[in-house]
Amino acid sequence: MSKPLSDLEGPVRALFTDLDGTMVTNARFSGPAQGALDSLFTANLPVVLVTGRPAGWGHALASLFPFAAVITENGGVSFVPEERGLRKVLALPARELAEWRTIMLDAAADISEQFSGARLSVDSAYREFDLAIDWNEDARLSPGVADRIVELLLERGLAASRSSVHVNYGPPGVDKWVVCERILEECFADLSAPYDDVVYVGDSLNDAPVFGALSKSVGVANVRDRWDELPHKPGYITHSREGDGFCELVDRLLLLCQNSC
Ligand SMILES: [Mg+2]
Structure with a gap:
């Protein structure tokens, strides 16, 4: 408590x-x-x-x-x-980030196809390590949809968590x-x-x-x-x-x- x-x-x-x-x-x-x-x-x-x-x-x-x-x-x-x-x-070592970026972009494309309105956050352009799906900043998705997106990302072996505005995801650990x-x-x-x-x-x-x-x-x-x-x-x-x-x-x-x- x-x-x-x-x-x-x-x-x-x-x-x-x-x-x-x-x-x-x-x-x-x-x-x-x-x-x-x-x-x-x-x-x-x-x-x-x-x-x-x-x-x-x-x-x-x-x-x-x-x-x-x-x-x-x-x-x-x-x-x-x-x-x-x-x-x-x-x-993580910088040399490992390019490969993870490809995996993360593929995941973003699949999520955009599966969930109407789900897209990379505007600030993803300025990210080096992880990416973010916007659920509650410019987008308006329900917390339940955001949680489903988290589950899908975890199933792909990525780390994922929901903040008040984004689903952040990236390399695990x-x-x-x-x-x-x-x-x-x-x-x-x-x-x-x-x-x-x-x-x-x-x-x-x-x-x-x-x-x-x-x-x-x-x-x-x-x-x-x-x-x-x-x-x-x-x-x-x-x-x-x-x-x-x-x-x-x-x-x-x-x-x-x-x-x-
Ligand atoms: Mg916060």
Whole structure:
């Protein structure tokens, strides 16, 4: 049973956060959520962005904001700021990606034939590792159809998971937690497993691997929309939905940091 956010206690050494449906509300990054993110940077709490969005988004966001790292494509491509610029981390050797891309494009073509209105997301053009079928961004497919698409992709040996807007799919063996753990090992040498000082916040099924791995995992309130489908539930839950829930979490973290960070 998830606890209310007010039960979350410190110490907190880093925040890993999802983007869509968590920091972003109705596809917009609102002023209050931007202010909340900025207050974390000002407080020097390391923030890692963890999103299913494309590597192109990640490169831009890692260039514009002082994130400790930006993980994109559900772990496929990450960017770590270093003295001489951004270091790019691929979850698989680059030489293997072309073959997987052919398999993924074949799958997209079959899915478009089977499900009316199903198509690659517009942002798939900017992806390096995985691809996405749009079910709830520009397209309007039911969650049931999105789940059927996930099943078909899994049957083809691909990894697949549904976010609030897309079915992301790609080479198997990579998910948000696999790469969060790698970034923790590489970039947070002062922290160690089981990473009880790290908070993760998300809202959807592709966040479930991290919900299951970290004791201080938080769902913004809209995570309840997918509650029964989540294989792992967050440890804590906010009162508010989406960006307002993110702001609520940030207020709590800043309070905890005042006391213990
Ligand atoms: Mg999300």
